[in-house]
Amino acid sequence: MKPKEKFDFFHDERVRSVFYQALIAAAVGWFVWSLVSNTAQNLEARGMHTGFGFLNVAAGFDSSFKLISNEAGVGTYGRIFFIGALNTLYVSALAIILSTMLGFFIGVMRLSSNWLVSKVALAYVEIFRNTPLLIQIIFWYIGVFSLLPRVKSSIDLSGGAEVLLLNNRGLYMPWPIPGDLLWLTGVAASIAVIAVVAFRRWAKNRQDKTGQTYPTFIVSAALLILLPGVVYFMTGMPLDWDIPKLEGFNFVGGASLPPSFMALLFALTIYHASYTAEMVRAGILSVNKGQHEAAKSLGLSNNRSMSLVIIPQAMPAIIPPMISNCMTTIKNSSLAIAIGYPDLVSLFMQTSLNQAGYAIELVCMTMAFYMVVSLIISWLMNIYNKRVQLVER
Amino acid sequence: MAIVKAVKTSALPAPLSETSVVGWMKKNLFNSVFNSLLTFVTLYIIFMVVKAVWVWGIADAVWVADNRRECFSINPDGACWAGIFAWVDNIFYGRYPREELWRINLGIFSLFIWLLPLWLPRVKAKISIGLTAVFLYPFLAGYLFAGGDKGIFMQIMFTAAIVCLAANTIHSIIGVLIGRSLPEFLPFLLGQKNVNEKNRRNIFLGVLALGFILVYVWQMNWNLEGVSWTKWGGLFLTFVVAGIGIASALPGGIILALGRRSEMPIARALSISIIELFRSVPLITVLFMATTMFPLFMPEGFVLNKLTQVIIAVCLFSACYMAETVRGGLQTIPRGQFEGGHTIGLGYWQTMGLIIMPQALKNMIPNIVGNFISLLKDTTLVSIIGLFDVLNMLRAIGKDRTWLGLHIEPLVFGAMMFFLICFAMSKYSRHLEVKLSTGHKH
Numbered sequence: 001m002k003p004k005e006k007f008d009f010f011h012d013e014r015v016r017s018v019f020y021q022a023l024i025a026a027a028v029g030w031f032v033w034s035l036v037s038n039t040a041q042n043l044e045a046r047g048m049h050t051g052f053g054f055l056n057v058a059a060g061f062d063s064s065f066k067l068i069s070n071e072a073g074v075g076t077y078g079r080i081f082f083i084g085a086l087n088t089l090y091v092s093a094l095a096i097i098l099s100t101m102l103g104f105f106i107g108v109m110r111l112s113s114n115w116l117v118s119k120v121a122l123a124y125v126e127i128f129r130n131t132p133l134l135i136q137i138i139f140w141y142i143g144v145f146s147l148l149p150r151v152k153s154s155i156d157l158s159g160g161a162e163v164l165l166l167n168n169r170g171l172y173m174p175w176p177i178p179g180d181l182l183w184l185t186g187v188a189a190s191i192a193v194i195a196v197v198a199f200r201r202w203a204k205n206r207q208d209k210t211g212q213t214y215p216t217f218i219v220s221a222a223l224l225i226l227l228p229g230v231v232y233f234m235t236g237m238p239l240d241w242d243i244p245k246l247e248g249f250n251f252v253g254g255a256s257l258p259p260s261f262m263a264l265l266f267a268l269t270i271y272h273a274s275y276t277a278e279m280v281r282a283g284i285l286s287v288n289k290g291q292h293e294a295a296k297s298l299g300l301s302n303n304r305s306m307s308l309v310i311i312p313q314a315m316p317a318i319i320p321p322m323i324s325n326c327m328t329t330i331k332n333s334s335l336a337i338a339i340g341y342p343d344l345v346s347l348f349m350q351t352s353l354n355q356a357g358y359a360i361e362l363v364c365m366t367m368a369f370y371m372v373v374s375l376i377i378s379w380l381m382n383i384y385n386k387r388v389q390l391v392e393r
Numbered sequence: 394m395a396i397v398k399a400v401k402t403s404a405l406p407a408p409l410s411e412t413s414v415v416g417w418m419k420k421n422l423f424n425s426v427f428n429s430l431l432t433f434v435t436l437y438i439i440f441m442v443v444k445a446v447w448v449w450g451i452a453d454a455v456w457v458a459d460n461r462r463e464c465f466s467i468n469p470d471g472a473c474w475a476g477i478f479a480w481v482d483n484i485f486y487g488r489y490p491r492e493e494l495w496r497i498n499l500g501i502f503s504l505f506i507w508l509l510p511l512w513l514p515r516v517k518a519k520i521s522i523g524l525t526a527v528f529l530y531p532f533l534a535g536y537l538f539a540g541g542d543k544g545i546f547m548q549i550m551f552t553a554a555i556v557c558l559a560a561n562t563i564h565s566i567i568g569v570l571i572g573r574s575l576p577e578f579l580p581f582l583l584g585q586k587n588v589n590e591k592n593r594r595n596i597f598l599g600v601l602a603l604g605f606i607l608v609y610v611w612q613m614n615w616n617l618e619g620v621s622w623t624k625w626g627g628l629f630l631t632f633v634v635a636g637i638g639i640a641s642a643l644p645g646g647i648i649l650a651l652g653r654r655s656e657m658p659i660a661r662a663l664s665i666s667i668i669e670l671f672r673s674v675p676l677i678t679v680l681f682m683a684t685t686m687f688p689l690f691m692p693e694g695f696v697l698n699k700l701t702q703v704i705i706a707v708c709l710f711s712a713c714y715m716a717e718t719v720r721g722g723l724q725t726i727p728r729g730q731f732e733g734g735h736t737i738g739l740g741y742w743q744t745m746g747l748i749i750m751p752q753a754l755k756n757m758i759p760n761i762v763g764n765f766i767s768l769l770k771d772t773t774l775v776s777i778i779g780l781f782d783v784l785n786m787l788r789a790i791g792k793d794r795t796w797l798g799l800h801i802e803p804l805v806f807g808a809m810m811f812f813l814i815c816f817a818m819s820k821y822s823r824h825l826e827v828k829l830s831t832g833h834k835h
Contacts, residue, residue, distance in 0.1 A: 021659040028663060035690050042689045114428045115421035116435045130815035131808040132770040134777075134784060139808070142791075143801040331675040338777055349681050359685040367674045367682070374673035 039360070054358050055081070061351060063087070063342040065258050077352055084344035085369055091261060091343065092330040095268035099329065100322070102269060103276020110281045121277065128274040134335050136271055141263035141339040145170075148259070151250055163243050165251065171262055172244040175255040179238025188231035195227075196220040260341035264333065272329050276322060283318035284310060323381045327374050344369060450805075460795040476796040477806050483789070484806075487626015487781050493540075493618065497629055500537040504530060507558055509565070516568035522561055527640055529554040538633070541619030543612075552609045556601060622700045626781035628810070634700075634782070635772040638707040639765050645708065646715025651745065653720060664716070671713035676771050679706045680778050703775050711768045718760045722753035755829050762822035766815045773811075783807060 009015060043050060055078040062072035066083045067090060075083075109121035128136070146168060149155060154167040165172040203214045232239075244254030287310050295305030337346040349366050353359060409416050423429040453471025455464045456478070464473035477484070486494055507526045510516040533554035536547060543551060564575035571578075576597040580588040583596070625633065652664030671679060683706035687697055697705075726749055734744030754761065776785040787803035790796050 017657050021657050024657075024659050024663065034692075038692050039689045041693060042691075045693065112431075113421070113424065114431050114435075116432050116439075120435055120439065126816060127812065130766070130812045130819070132773045132784075132811055134770075134773045135804055135808050135811065138784075138788070139801070139804045143804060327673075334675040334677045335774070335777075337677065345675070345677055345681070349678060353681075353685065359689065363678070363682045363686055367670075367678050370674045370678065371670070 048357060050358070050360065052361055054356050054361070057356070059352065060355060063347055064340075065261060065342055077356060080347055080352060081344070081365065081369075084342065084347035087341070087347070088330065088333055088336075088343040088345075088369075089373075091264055091268070091336070091341070092326075092333045095265055095272065095333065096326050096329050098265070098269040099272040099276055102273035104280055106273055106277035107280025107284070110277060111284060125274045125277055128271055129278075133267060133271050133332055134338060137264060137267040137335055138338060140266045141260060144266075145259035145263045151246070163241075163254075165244060168259065169250065170256050170258040172251045172254055172256045174241040174243045175253075177240040177242055179240060181235040181238040184235050185228050185232045185238070189224075189228040192223045192227040196223050199223070258341070260336065260339045263339055264336050264341050268329055268332060271332075272325060275325055275328075279318055279321045279325065280314075283314040286317045287313045319384060320381060323377060323384070327377050330373055331370060461797060461799050472802050472805075473796075473799055474802060476790055476799045477802060479796070480786070480790050480793075480803075483627060484783060484786050484803075485628045487630055487786055488624045489626065489629065490618075490620060490624065493620060496537045496540070496617065496620075500534040503533060503537075503558060506562060510561060510568070513565060513569055515572050516565045517574045518564070522565075525557045525561065529557050531637070531640070533558065536617070538625070539620060539622070540617035542616055548609065548612065552605055552612055555608050555612070556604045559604065560601060622698055625700070627786045628783040630775075630780060631769075631772050631783045634704055634707055634775060634780075635769045637704050638711045638768050638772070641708045642711035642715040642764065642768065643719075643761070645712025646719045647750070649712060649716035650719035650723060653716065654723060667709075668713045668716050671710050672717065676707075676710055676774055677777060679710050680774060682706070684778055699778075700780065703778065703780060707768070707772070707775075710771075711764070714764055714767075715761070718757055718764055719753065721760065722757035723749065725756050726753050758826050758829065759819075759822050762818055762825075766818050769815065769818075770811065783810075 056076050058073055059075055059077050059080050060073055062070055062075065063080065063083045065087060067086045068079075068083060070079055070083055106121050106124055109117050110125070112118045112121075148166060148168040151167050151169060154165040154172075156162055156164070157166055158164040163174050199219060200216055203216050207213055242253045242255075244251040244256070246252075291309055291313060292305065295309040300308065333343055334345040336343040337350060340346070342351075344366055348362055353362050356362075406412075422432045449470070450472050453468050455467045455471055455473050455475055458464045458467060458473065458475035461473060461476065464475060482491070482494075486497060489497060504526075507522070507530055510522050511519050516522075529550070532547070532550035536543065536551050560575060567573055567575060567578050576593050579596050579600055580593055588596070649664045649668055652660045653668065655661050655664075680703060683702040684699060687702045687705070691697060730748055730752065731744060734748045739747065773782065773784040776782050776788070779785075781789075784807060787807045788800075790803045791798055791800040793799075
């Protein structure tokens, strides 16, 4: 006799699942509804306005550091949002590039066969990973970049040429002014790049077929330097430099970076380099030791076995954590608010919020910016992961 | 003709290059020309850095002075640690009333007493001790720190916490001395030898109830002086915020992680959106959201103070980060473990609680502690929105009239303090990982 399948209403998995979900949906629905109704009531009681119309209203203040021009009382809040977003991305991008370079360097030091060098790298990593970033940022700002000499006695970083100057108002540097025929140099540079790509492809094909190698590095370097260089000199060096000049109490001309920017850049670079270093180390160690030995037994030199065998295999392990480290760098750049660098949070969530109100809109827009950036980054990461997986057998 | 030795030749000592200091140095520091050069350059750099730090921080430093001017007149090149000493109470306790400091110290001491048995090998029932610490200690500490008029709820919880702490302590002492648990020992104390499980439990509960009544009557007669949260500050406040964040991160993270892996679409969608929302924005924006938007969310007449807003924000933030760590741990558990659990008749919660979670969390100990460390470091952000945490206290030293301009020393002191705590935590997590590993990992 077959056992009869009995439908037990209270102990059926599907019934329970529907019941729990209905419960969750009801709780969330009630929560959201009460938030919305409370907010509406509060907004009305306080006479606050809502809506995104304020973005077209002129803001009564200006950012102390900006990449696009703006004027207090003319530029709108929408423009302030863009200035802040650009400032955030600018400092984060520089910090990501520099911290990746420094991190690779420290990571390689960590794997050095020299005991002392690897211990120094370990000390670096432990010290900077175990202290709060905010303290480091404030330390660089108050303890280093604010204590620099005054404008009159600036430190000359270019060794007497007086073009790269550092003082307590920031870093002053020359800025290029393109001449009429500079576009020809640009065209030459692009032609050189295309030629290098074509040449490399040809050389690789040739190596695959015949086994003969070409000195690709020297040829491409020569192409990249010589072709634009020759055109540049032939057109009569159409590039001027705007050099900072001391006029009165301050420098005029050139480009400058404020101390808060420098402090933030230094702190972010040093802090995140310690994380990058550990990722690089873990990635290289994750490659099987046999791979190293096989490369050596093939007769590859240390450098070639590193660049042809080890690094390509370590990359899939290094890149994903590194990309999330980039995201953390962008998020951590919001600590700029503590030292007055006008990033998105400081300009939009603090100054604009104090000036204009519109708390909900401002907070949501700022958060949305970071969410969009993080979505783009995780999208890039997924593309990369797919590519790496395809390579695998 | 063969030469046969009747006696075994004794082994030669290991070559000098393996055992002596010089041999070690030759192998690890001077194994090539380039490495030797590198060693000397590194030694020189280390020497310069250590010398500079030594001269500034110790040799030329001023340890005793009344104000910054005096520091300067004694030695302008060294650090002025005298300012730190003068402010040490402020750094640790903020502006908490000085005559009430014993309450903070007692709170910290009772936490220490509560958690100490977890490290004693002979004590039994460690899980109950840990759970009571998580659920009852906050009431004891909360009342000690805040004081004021106890409501009826607070009276009950405060009493329960004290009874529980006393029971835990006696239990641990008995455990260390004779290796028994308190419920086993109580009947013995009453002169009854052969008591069954049920009676033993009843006696234990009876004693607890008696203790509860006694403590309740005792605590009815007095109240501690109320200390407003605006007076909380310093490292104490940092620990309160970070401690609540840490304590709620794990339960919150587990719930969110289970929701994300659940087969119910609504629960999954909800968990994913909460986790991704809070993980993709910086903590400072969450804190600003808490201070600017929470007041709008509340029903009229209901006001949350700033500290509560910040703590809610930190809890949400840390739970979302923990959720991803827990999910990573859950992914390391093979399917067979779930199926094995179901096969022996365990339901969802029993499988999770008894089989999956212990393994998943154990695999993730370094990451979980890493999360705790970053939470502790991130707690310094509350200074930006105006709470007087340790960082704000440290920065206030340079604004004090007697120590005007003393900025670097407090920051260095704060950095060292955080370094010691975080470094010790990460080292301990490595130790715990080795101790708890069952050898399944390769």
